[in-house]
Amino acid sequence: MTQEFDAMVLAGGAARRLGGVDKPRLTVGGRTLLDRVLVACTGARRTVVVGPGESAGEVRWTREQPPGGGPVAAVAAGLAAGAGTAPVLLLLAADLPFLDAATVRRLVAAVTGPVQAAVLVDGQGREQPLVGAYRSDALRAALAGLGEPAGQPLRRLVGGLRTVRLADPDRVGEDCDTWEAVAAARHRAEISPGVQGAGERNEATGTPP
Numbered sequence: 001m002t003q004e005f006d007a008m009v010l011a012g013g014a015a016r017r018l019g020g021v022d023k024p025r026l027t028v029g030g031r032t033l034l035d036r037v038l039v040a041c042t043g044a045r046r047t048v049v050v051g052p053g054e055s056a057g058e059v060r061w062t063r064e065q066p067p068g069g070g071p072v073a074a075v076a077a078g079l080a081a082g083a084g085t086a087p088v089l090l091l092l093a094a095d096l097p098f099l100d101a102a103t104v105r106r107l108v109a110a111v112t113g114p115v116q117a118a119v120l121v122d123g124q125g126r127e128q129p130l131v132g133a134y135r136s137d138a139l140r141a142a143l144a145g146l147g148e149p150a151g152q153p154l155r156r157l158v159g160g161l162r163t164v165r166l167a168d169p170d171r172v173g174e175d176c177d178t179w180e181a182v183a184a185a186r187h188r189a190e191i192s193p194g195v196q197g198a199g200e201r202n203e204a205t206g207t208p209p
Helices: 033-040 071-080 101-110 136-144 154-158 179-191
Strands: 005-010 047-050 059-062 088-093 117-121 127-135 163-167
Touching: 005 033, 005 071, 033 047, 033 101, 047 071, 059 071, 071 136, 071 154, 088 101, 088 136, 101 117, 101 127, 101 163, 127 136, 127 154, 136 154
Parallel strands: 005 047, 005 088, 047 059, 117 163
Antiparallel strands: 088 127, 117 127
16 A cells, blocks of 8 residues: 655746746646646645646645745645655646556655655656655655755755656656747647546636636
């Protein structure tokens, strides 16, 4: 049985490569990118989204300080807002249209024994720290050792953790950092309409398709 986990979704980036649009609310397959991520981690005991927004349903929203202070500041804000009370914390980007519950369970299950973190690795062998699961106590300890979190790179926070790297043969960790990537994701969702149950409403955020 998968151990209990919380989820933290980082949704406050500037999306400069997309002209500053509200990237988490771009749609793929009739559903926002953020909603698709939230659906994948439905089994979380507690879910916190870090970015501009208001708490709704079972999802709590908070904001990093200062706004735009970077991913480590966002992690600090999410932990302060109550994420990380479960033994394992999912740390996710908000632009993962093909993340699924099976991958979430696989990541969480890999954080066992001496392992402190499990992350997906893309086809080029690059670690994806924002598609990962972390031991909550290890993440808190790493954060405490960094000092001021604003402006710190994420790899300074998680790079020293004992990490297992999981292959991603189905490319569920692909993100949408550019308009080309958004277009490719929309095409992929169109030719595979069953992925993520396209077109459904997410009751956690109330966001329509």
